[in-house]
Amino acid sequence: MKRIVLLTCMFLTHFFATTQSTQVNTYIQANQKRIIGELMNFLKIPNHAKDAGNIQMNAEFIFKDMERRGISNVQLLYPASKRINPAVYGEYLVPDATTTLVFYAHYDGQPVSPEKWHASLEPFKPVILNGKVETGAKTITLDEIDTKRYPDARIYARSSSDDKSGVMAILNAFSALQSAGITPGINIKFFFEGEEEAGSPHLEEILSAHTALLKSDAWIICDGPVHQSGRNQLVFGVRGDVNMEITVYGPTRPLHSGHYGNWAPNPGLLLVKLLASMKDENGFVTIKDFYNDVLKLTDKEKQALAKIPPIDSMLMKELGFIRPEMKNIGLSEALNLPSLNINGIESGKSGTSAANVIPVSASAVLDLRLVKGVDWKQQQERVVQHIRDQGFFITEQEPDMQMRSTYPLIAKVRLEKGYNAQKTDMQLPVMQKIILGLQKTSQTEWLLQPGLGGSLPLYVFEKVLNVYPVTLPIANHDNNQHAENENILISRFLEGISIMANLMILSSDK
Structure with a gap:
């Protein structure tokens, strides 16, 4: 009954x-x-x-x-x-x-x-x-x-x-x-x-x-x-987020690339080499301890992820590429890891405004996505330490002549406020x-x-x-x-x- x-x-x-x-x-x-x-x-x-x-x-x-x-x-x-x-x-x-x-x-x-x-x-x-x-x-x-x-x-x-x-x-x-x-x-x-x-x-x-x-x-x-x-x-849950801007420096004024190429440091090249050092060939971030504090998924969360339909092939075809950044890592799994993304790079001019010069500086904005367990301030500091480990002197201000005459590699780092992930x-x-x-x-x-x-x-x-x-x-x-x-x-x-x-x-x- x-x-x-x-x-x-x-x-x-x-x-x-x-x-x-x-x-x-x-x-x-x-x-x-x-x-x-x-x-x-x-x-x-x-x-x-x-x-x-x-x-x-x-x-x-x-x-x-x-x-x-x-x-x-x-x-x-x-x-x-x-x-x-x-x-x-x-x-x-x-x-x-x-x-x-x-x-x-x-x-x-x-x-x-x-x-x-x-x-x-x-x-x-x-x-x-x-x-x-x-x-x-x-x-x-x-x-x-x-x-x-x-x-x-x-x-x-x-x-x-x-x-x-x-x-x-x-x-x-x-x-x-x-x-x-x-x-x-x-x-x-x-x-x-x-x-x-x-x-x-x-x-x-x-x-x-x-x-x-x-x-x-x-x-x-x-x-x-x-x-x-x-x-x-x-x-x-959602990932946390924090941004930071990096600027590296060359000469104090633009220089003719014919007269000074191979001699004056090119900030664009310095920057892309620095950025390239932050990830390996399989797309994983090489910065020390970057993944250390990631909380493992629960059994219930793993079961839920297993039911997510595979859409990687469909998406890659739609978006026009055939190799994902992280080798052997699908999209659903990748979203549960912290990431480091280059939002944009700027140095000199390109397109119809391009000129044969060595520019004075190069800048990039990084976007750090965070997962549960990872603190946004600590993640920023890990990136800063990595830049320091690559031989750069870190400053928060535009370098003056004294600073330029003391350090061969200078990086101005501007840290923005962020927030942590939630689950x-x-x-x-x-x-x-x-x-x-x-x-x-x-x-x-x-x-x-x-x-x-x-x-x-x-x-x-x-x-x-x-x-x-x-x-x-x-x-x-x-x-x-x-x-x-x-x-x-x-x-x-x-x-x-x-x-x-x-x-x-x-x-x-x-």
Whole structure:
């Protein structure tokens, strides 16, 4: 008898979940033109984190939109130290609900280089194309939107995928429930940040000032792409990140390469030799102790990784190379290791501006991605010590003539602030509830990723609020985030709304 009752309860739970999912999807389908239009209007507002005026306009856009949707207690949360880049907060509290989730996305974006975008595109003039711009896709209007006819239709604009689509997916998910008369099964809190792309320098300050307001059981971080296979994924960790800039020096003025070549030291050559010394032929970092503090994956994490579909061959074909940097290491495994990346190198001129000279200096920016256990300050110091071990004198200032006459090799090193990796235990009860809730709405098994390749300052939530975040991406993997021609696949955006809505329904414990 107990078994019959249990099976009946399971059937009814699935039935109601399926019915509510259908109602949500019906709302999205009926309102997709308006929903997409709202996102495009949002994308028109420039959102570089250091552009205070436009950042404020973005925050006010979200503020008014949340009030319009019937969200309660909407307010701007500013850092106590300065009135810039507010987080936008709101809530919807359900009587007797005992689970509270905070839904997070960020509204600021990376800086843009308009000249690098396709000639038909402008970063803050969003357009819809019926496919990829690189393949000659054509512009279509909102009235022509049909994801069955145009399954590859995309919106092109800065922050279309990272992360304004996340903001609008969360808000439209709430509206879908309201329109269908579905009461969320949890308390919902909304938190939209305005400094994520700048490294979230004031996030800890904002969280610390509002710990009571932000009390919850978990944070749902809507950011990043779905798995490259196209499968949805839930991500339980992110890598930390820190940058540093290295400048090495040659002569005090540019020299004619014919008159002084083979004699005056060339800083470009000095720099590339220094950088080359940091990795071996198999792609592993040679800097002493670089991998020492990496925490091993748990058995549960290894089991989850084993279920990740192999996509290396597909991706290499798509991206145009046949040999990965790390020999015999697949992408999923590589993302669980700390990395050292050269963001850019600059010395002299190239292209039509090239001249036959020995330049005065050469610079490179390094991007260090960190995994759990590795401290960002210590990792920077390991790199600095490696530079020192290669015979360079380290300075924080431009070298004067006395310094130049004392040391044959000089490197100015500028260290930026960073943050450490964060990881959430998959076995936590609230995480199991989230996994179960998401799985009930899908016929395909969700992928559970121990960590995301990208970086977010998620350690702050654990440090300040004693709560754990989990990342729920919705963007397509080929979205060009942080680069020219950023885009969001419209079908992914609409599915993201459905996913967020179903999570608001199904994480109930009433």
